[in-house]
Amino acid sequence: MDISRRELLILPAAAALANSVSTSPLRDTHAMQAVPWSRKVRRVGQLNMTEHDPAVLDVEAWADYWASLKVDVVLVSVTGILAFYQTKVPFHRKGKYLGDRDFDPDP
Secondary structure (H helix, E strand, C coil): CCCCHHHHHHHHHHHHHHHHCCCCCCCCHHHHHHCCHHHCCCCEEEEECCCCHHHHCCHHHHHHHHHHHCCCEEEEECCCCEECCCCCCCCCEECCCCCCCCCCCCC
């Protein structure tokens, strides 16, 4: 299976979206299966988390923003040199605003 880097990045979000969308019995499911989901995505949003976001991020406001733009997929980047969770991995620094919890937008 050949997959581009772009398709690889949207796989997790698209899989979650596909599981949450119900199919209508009025749709032609055979015709819809002919086109891969990755070819239907037209708008992608991306949010890069910062160290301070666990303390101040307004998740509801961002959800409203992405909904207003009618994006098909939202990528939230929480990877890199900073951990947004409790970690014991050597040299993987935990965000100083986490305290003793994982990132939770509604503590």
